[in-house]
Amino acid sequence: MLLADVPLDPGRDEARDAAVRELSDPAYADAGPNALEQAVNWVLERLGSVLAGLGAGVVTPVAMILLLVVLVALVLIIRYWRGRAVRNVASIRNVFDRKDTTADEHRRAAQEAAAAGEFAEAIRERFRALVRELEQRGVLEPRAGRTVDEVALEAGRALPALADDLRGAAVSFDDVWYGGRTATSERYEELVSVDDRVRV
Structure with a gap:
């Protein structure tokens, strides 16, 4: 009797309601990328677009500037985190030396x-x-x-x-x-x- 109530071919509204119920499960929210991952993905997508333009032989000033900005940002981020780690290690060693x-x-x-x-x-x-x-x-x-x-x-x-x-x-x-x-x-x-x- 219960199986007879379940439509084999749900309508558009029924399918939408079922999808909303399923996607409202907190497990899906936890599985999504965090803010840092989203930022890195965005940067990588922009870099991919620039490199695709370079590969096609289309080098525009905007593409070159964007590539330079991305490279400088990556260098600054790496230096910041590396410097912080070195500073932390050095200060741990030197607190009570x-x-x-x-x-x-x-x-x-x-x-x-x-x-x-x-x-x-x-x-x-x-x-x-x-x-x-x-x-x-x-x-x-x-x-x-x-x-x-x-x-x-x-x-x-x-x-x-x-x-x-x-x-x-x-x-x-x-x-x-x-x-x-x-x-x-x-x-x-x-x-x-x-x-x-x-x-x-």
Whole structure:
């Protein structure tokens, strides 16, 4: 009886309704290309059009300009991502690299960098001072390879009253050194305030 109700040849409206129901399944939305993939596909399509024009012997100034723009954009994107990766690796290696430097020496280096307007370096040095202070006071065990987030987590467990401040300092450091955010005097002063509270 149920099979008799299903049309073998659905009409246009029935077919459209069935297609809408099927395509409204969330699985189809998840399978679609994301914004980056769509942008890359668009660029590749434009590049393909230009190359097709070149292959046919039709070289127009617009085609040459478009090809040049695409190539420059690709080079800039590759350099940006490669530079970011190199910077991240270098900064990971250099966050806590000198065990012989005291917290006060890191603070002086931070103040000098801030005075010169080099706030990214000032933030790094002040965070180093904060970590060294925690190590000198026995709050943290000196350990090579500790990440900024691990500092905040471990020190926050030992000093629960400062856990939020330490997490905020780690986020600020991450934003500047790993996230590419602009280092500002305000970010630096926030870190100074956290370091001062740790010292007290």
